[in-house]
Amino acid sequence: MTLTQAEKYEAARAHGTPLFADLPGDIDISFEFFPPKTPAMETTLWESVQTLAPLSPRFVSVTYGAGGSTRERTHATVERIARETDIKPAAHLTCVDASREEIDAIARGYWDAGVRHIVALRGDPPRAGEKFVARPDGYASAAExxxxxxxxxxxxxxxxxxxERHPDAATATADIENLKRKIDAGAVRGISQFFFEPDTFFRFRDAAAAAGITAELVPGILPVSNFAMLKKMAASCATHIPDxxxxxxxxxxxKPAARQLVAATVAAEQCRRLYAGGVRQFHFYTLNRAELAYAISHMLGVRPKVSEGQ
Incomplete structure (x- = not known):
């Protein structure tokens, strides 16, 4: 990829000044949550939503468990966000263990509830280690x-x-081709799996552009709050963790407080390097906690919007 003059200036500035000095906040942010399993987890989730809402995210997404295992909780969480906040919710929806009629009915329910944004995924099998097998009466792929x-x-x-390529993709080229099918079918953006080295995203962005993909590609950012859990998550999706x-x-x-500080520093530097390479959209995997995503957004120049008259 050839950098524009503005991007070259920004890259030089990133190396010549304090990394986070006076960034203009000219970015779009979004956040991902998962549906709570217990009343205590629901309290934590809603505290996080309330903390992040003043940053005016363009949407927040709510995940959907393997095999539709969180279907009702996902629906309830999305509806509550739509009903009780000014944030636009996005509901995850997968192809796993459901017929086309069932999925279409769920989608109509979301539309009737005022939800206009869906994150459409093929989905993972409900049992670890199995391969995805489409139902004869279901959607066979995310593009479908x-x-x-x-x-x-x-x-x-x-x-x-x-x-870094989907684990089921035969080659990186095949994976890019699959992404293009999804975009050509009507998707407006791709939200990336988490990764930890900015050059990984830049190479992917270049490859997508070379394949004719012009839709928005948004890096997914995972602040690491628990390294042991990260290793399990990364193994399941073939994400490389640098030594x-x-x-x-x-x-x-x-030492949770020190771990939080290290996690915020690592993720913020990753975002800053992505910003220097022209990235202006970021999607944060919050794990239902607001602190790290809020801190990183703040360092990138995002501030709560102040209404007129205040």
Whole structure:
């Protein structure tokens, strides 16, 4: 990718001044949550929503468990966000273990509830280690799901993207081609799986552009609050964890405050380097906690919007 003059200036500025000095906040942010399982988790989730809402995210998404295992809780959480906040919610929806009629009915329910944005995913099998097998009466891929949802209503549709290749993809080229099918079917953006080295995203962005993908590609940012959990998550989606990250988090298992500081520093630097490369949209995987995502957004120049008259 050839940098513009403005991007070259920004890259030089990033190296010549304090990294986060006076950033203008000219970015779009969004946040991802998962549906709570217990009353205590629901309290934590809503405290996080209330903390992040003043940053005016363009949307918040709510995940959907393997095999539709959180279907009702996802629906309830999305509806509550739509009903009780000014934030635009986006509901995750997958192809797993459901017929086309069932999925279309869920989508119509979201539309009737005022939800206009869906994150359309093929989805993971409900049992670890199994391969995805489409139901004969179901959608066979995320691209088919996007087409089907567009027939139901004029949803805004986001899809997943994989800077390091989906584990089921035969090659990186095949994975890019699959992303293009999803975009061509009607999706307006790809939200990436988490990654930890900015160059990984830049190479992916260049490859997507070379394949004719012009839709928005948004990096998914995962601040690391628990390194042991991260290793499990990364293994399941074939995400590379740099060796230096493991060394950086050594000795912090019983020091949560220090771990939070290290996590925020690592993720903020990642975002700053992405920003220097022209990225202006960020999607944060919050794990239902607001502190790290709020701190990083703040460092990138995002501030609560102040209404007129205040």
């Amino acid at each position: 799901l996007v087409e089907g949802l567009k027939r139901v209503a004029d949803f805004e549709l986001s899809v997943s993207a994989y800077p 230096w990250m493991g060394r950086l988090f050594e000795g912090l298992d019983d």
